[in-house]
Amino acid sequence: GAGVSQSPSNKVTEKGKDVELRCDPISGHTALYWYRQRLGQGLEFLIYFQGNSAPDKSGLPSDRFSAERTGESVSTLTIQRTQQEDSAVYLCASSDYGPYNEQFFGPGTRLTVL
Amino acid sequence: AQSVTQLGSHVSVSEGALVLLRCNYSSSVPPYLFWYVQYPNQGLQLLLKYTTGATLVKGINGFEAEFKKSETSFHLTKPSAHMSDAAEYFCAVSDSGGSNYKLTFGKGTLLTVNP
Numbered sequence A: 001g002a003g004v005s006q007s008p009s010n011k012v013t014e015k016g017k018d019v020e021l022r023c024d025p026i027s028g029h030t031a032l033y034w035y036r037q038r039l040g041q042g043l044e045f046l047i048y049f050q051g052n053s054a055p056d057k058s059g060l061p062s063d064r065f066s067a068e069r070t071g072e073s074v075s076t077l078t079i080q081r082t083q084q085e086d087s088a089v090y091l092c093a094s095s096d097y098g099p100y101n102e103q104f105f106g107p108g109t110r111l112t113v114l
Numbered sequence B: 001a002q003s004v005t006q007l008g009s010h011v012s013v014s015e016g017a018l019v020l021l022r023c024n025y026s027s028s029v030p031p032y033l034f035w036y037v038q039y040p041n042q043g044l045q046l047l048l049k050y051t052t053g054a055t056l057v058k059g060i061n062g063f064e065a066e067f068k069k070s071e072t073s074f075h076l077t078k079p080s081a082h083m084s085d086a087a088e089y090f091c092a093v094s095d096s097g098g099s100n101y102k103l104t105f106g107k108g109t110l111l112t113v114n115p
Helices: none
Strands: A005-007 A010-013 A019-024 A031-037 A043-050 A053-056 A065-069 A075-079 A088-095 A109-113 B003-007 B010-014 B019-026 B031-038 B044-050 B056-058 B064-068 B073-078 B087-095 B109-114
Touching: A005 A088, A010 A019, A019 A088, A019 A109, A031 A075, A043 A065, A043 A075, A075 A088, B003 B087, B010 B019, B019 B031, B019 B087, B019 B109, B031 B064, B031 B073, B044 B056, B044 B064, B044 B073, B073 B087
Parallel strands: A010 A109, B010 B109
Antiparallel strands: A005 A019, A019 A075, A031 A043, A031 A088, A043 A053, A065 A075, A088 A109, B003 B019, B019 B073, B031 B044, B031 B087, B056 B064, B064 B073, B087 B109
């Protein structure tokens, strides 16, 4: 079956521009997560959705970052007024609801801010 | 706050040799522990996990890990490395309480397998 997909796979943008990153989770997965992976670093948790609600946004670095999820399916991560330090790979994952259900990861979107 | 330390950002072994990737964690509550593998240009894939019960857990591709509470460790091993094991490996922890969905990752260990 289809896994988690993300688009675009690569995005190059200029400093100050807004970008939108898309995640299509595995069908039926109620939980969705966004992580950021900077070069040489581990993954940083950004936000968690249960259904269309985001009970935990604690990892969003600043108010330039926002995310939404619709139809308990697709999610969009938006970064406004991008900065060079936003350059990273942004990973999306989805899982069934539950305390230790496996999170299935997408291939990521590599964002480069010039 | 939780944290994960992976000792060695790069490990190189010969084909057929033992693979040992080290992971230590800190957590204020009993943790859930995970190892993920990332092949080039692919998403992370779960290798194995520890939640409760037996402390030695077996995963895919011949890997296993042992949860040692006294040492706060969850090292990953494989008796005999294969060329196809070359990838980046991430250790992760989540707590067993209300934030059990949130994974905290180590910085990763790049495994190279030499012929």
